[in-house]
Amino acid sequence: AQSVAQPEDQVNVAEGNPLTVKCTYSVSGNPYLFWYVQYPNRGLQFLLKYITGDNLVKGSYGFEAEFNKSQTSFHLKKPSALVSDSALYFCAVRDIEAAGNKLTFGGGTRVLVKP
Amino acid sequence: EPEVTQTPSHQVTQMGQEVILRCVPISNHLYFYWYRQILGQKVEFLVSFYNNEISEKSEIFDDQFSVERPDGSNFTLKIRSTKLEDSAMYFCASSPGQGSGNTIYFGEGSWLTVV
Numbered sequence: 001a002q003s004v005a006q007p008e009d010q011v012n013v014a015e016g017n018p019l020t021v022k023c024t025y026s027v028s029g030n031p032y033l034f035w036y037v038q039y040p041n042r043g044l045q046f047l048l049k050y051i052t053g054d055n056l057v058k059g060s061y062g063f064e065a066e067f068n069k070s071q072t073s074f075h076l077k078k079p080s081a082l083v084s085d086s087a088l089y090f091c092a093v094r095d096i097e098a099a100g101n102k103l104t105f106g107g108g109t110r111v112l113v114k115p
Numbered sequence: 116e117p118e119v120t121q122t123p124s125h126q127v128t129q130m131g132q133e134v135i136l137r138c139v140p141i142s143n144h145l146y147f148y149w150y151r152q153i154l155g156q157k158v159e160f161l162v163s164f165y166n167n168e169i170s171e172k173s174e175i176f177d178d179q180f181s182v183e184r185p186d187g188s189n190f191t192l193k194i195r196s197t198k199l200e201d202s203a204m205y206f207c208a209s210s211p212g213q214g215s216g217n218t219i220y221f222g223e224g225s226w227l228t229v230v
Contacts, residue, residue: 032216043119043206044158044221051216090158100171101146101210103219105158 002027002095004106012112019081021089021109023074029097033074035065038088038108047089050074061085081113117141119222121207127228128197136192136225138207147190148208148219149182151175158206164190197229 003026013019025031035047048059050067058064065076074091088110092103120139128134140147149161162172164182179195190209194201204224210217 034218036221043223044208046218046220049216049218092158096216101163101217101219102148102160102171102173104160107157 002031002093002098002104004091004093004104006089006091006106006109008109009107010110010112012114013081015083015113015115016080019076019078019085019111019113021076021091021111023076023091023106024072025074025091025093026072027093027095027098029095031074032094032096033065033067034092034094034103035059035063035074035076036090036092036105038090040087044090047076081111083113083115086111086113119207119209119220121205121222121225123225124223125226125228127230130199130229131196134194134197134201134227136194136205136207136227138190138192138222139188140190140207140209141211141220142188144209144211144220146170146210146212146217146219147182147184148210149192150206150208150221151203152206152224153200153203161192161205194227197227199229202227202229 005024033050036044050057055067088108090108091106122137147164152158162176163170181193183191206221206224208219208221210219
């Protein structure tokens with residue numbers, strides 16, 4: 001079975017400050033990890049993914065995420081947050097060894113960036 | 116940039132009525148999915164579809180649900196007899212190929228309200 005935990009329902013950060021959104025995962029085998037963002041009344045937009053290779057992955061809009069196998073984490077980061085980054089962020093995992101291609105999502109973290 | 120398109124964006128239906136949600140996946144993609152998000156809850160996998168048949172489904176996807184690819188471009192989700200608890204945002208998604216490292220791209224969603 002595969003699962004994702006996002007321990008924070010909401011993260012508040014001042015504009016210009018670093019932003020971190022936490023994610024931990026559980027899979028039987030090795031993971032593929034994804035981050036998606038959902039703006040109000042919109043669909044899920046792909047931000048970045050970890051498949052293999054460098055543990056630090058860079059994605060859209062200046063976001064990056066670090067895969068840490070020993071801590072089973074894949075935290076999303078942005079060095080300097082913008083007000084426009086305010087949205088709902090979802091971490092998702094897929095077990096490489098599991099049959100099928102489905103993603104399992106975390107509960108989401110609402111990010112509020114204040115001017 | 117190619118995108119997944121969904122119609123309708125919002126539908127209100129009476130309990131017990133049949134609903135069809137429509138999707139046009141990205142044109143060269145091979146895997147198609149439906150996910151749903153009940154208000155305030157996490158995004159949940161419903162079904163995946165490949166090579167004109169269901170490849171995986173969740174326990175949510177019971178006999179009242181069905182999917183179809185009636186032609187070369189559309190992918191539909193039918194709910195045979197809607198219940199109040201079917202009220203949710205339904206996301207169609209597609210991915211390029213069989214490899215589980217492929218990114219899944221989501222549409223904007225169809226809000227279904229069952230009254």
